[in-house]
Amino acid sequence: MASTAEMQPLAPAGYRRAPEMKEKVEASMVDLEAGNGETLYPGISRGESALRWGFVRKVYGILAAQLILTTAVSALTVLHPTLNATLSTSPGLALALAVLPFICKLPHLSDLMLCLTVSGLIFIPLGPVSVAVFGGLGALVFSGFILYDTESLIKRHTYDEYIWASVGLYLDILNLFLTILNILRSMQSDN
Template identity: 40%
Template sequence: MTYEGSQHSDARGSRSKKKKKKKKVNMFQQQQQQGYTRAKTEEFDLESGETLYPGLSLGENQLRWGFIRKVYGILSAQIVLTTIVSLVTVFYSPINDLLKGNSTLLLFLLFLPFIFLIPLLKYQQKHPHNYILLALFTVSISSTVGVTCANTDGKIVLEALILTSGVVSSLTAYAFWASKKGKDFSFLGPMLFTSLFTLFLTGMMQMFFPLGPMAHAIYGAIGAMIFSGYIVYDTDNLIKRFTYDEYIGASVTLYLDILNLFLSILRVLREANN
């Protein structure tokens, strides 16, 4: 065999070896891809039962959980700020005496949260204005909560705080569990709004026709039931309906639900104690 012939045979041999290697590499890549596909399928099967509600994709589920964590982070900051402002109002005598002794200032503080609420909802998607307005709104509403707590026995305030924490935790857990099972609470909206409007009118009437202790306790109990319903309803909205840009609106909604539930329970306990 000539040198040229041996070169051709070597070339053919090397080409055949390359083809075999290529086949092996392709087979290995196919096996890897099949294994990856099986792994992804298994991952989907494992996590498909962990979505917030039926029919939600895994990608959307992760985004939704991120949104929920953000809302509860803001809500926690609001509650901490409310606690600090309320404690200062209760234990710092000059502020407490000023608020209790000046009915005009107290009335102004009652309406001040509504003044901040309007621009807050308008600019809720504009950073950092939304956080500044949220802080002002929270501080303004916390001062009136502090005055209410200052005029109530500390033991009753602590009892109301513990009861509120238990109710909120239980109802929130129930709303998440029910949503995962496919239940929907959107039907509660009209009933809760009508009940809240009736409660508001009754509260306005108290300014002209004061209620007795028993009527005050009943009023507080009805308020507690309404805001308990709102916690379930708004938590369901948080899971399913609030858009990702409405994190400020969602946190304010839940904050007001919790705060009004606390004040309603406080009213019931205070009247029961009297």
């Protein structure tokens, strides 16, 4: 971002600026993160576009923090033998922790029903080929959810819904990751 000294007029009032200096001042005032001054999508004003870009940056910042925290907790769970043993011997606790993200997503019931359907198929004992097929379908579904939630982020969410937008994207990414892990696990069990 340009400093305030660069944004001040280069000539006193009543004097003309050279055209190249005017272009330099206007170019320095363009926010490169906002797409070189272009609107986010056609049909919105520049002010609305600036607010929407800020909203998108806030949501993706929260999403990045969620993914980093998930990685840290997962690493702690896997690498800490006592915690790993506790979760292995207590299936009720593990199930409660697995269902908790779905409870957080209750405002998005349409997403929740497809998530539960695909996740429910994982718990049914199927052969490795069926698991791979259902995993592939699940990966397609969750990829579609990511696209839909991203479009909602850009066009539909209000500026106060940044938490729900980031939770929706987080659960989509997490479920996509889990379905890919199931596909890889079924491929490994074939060998």
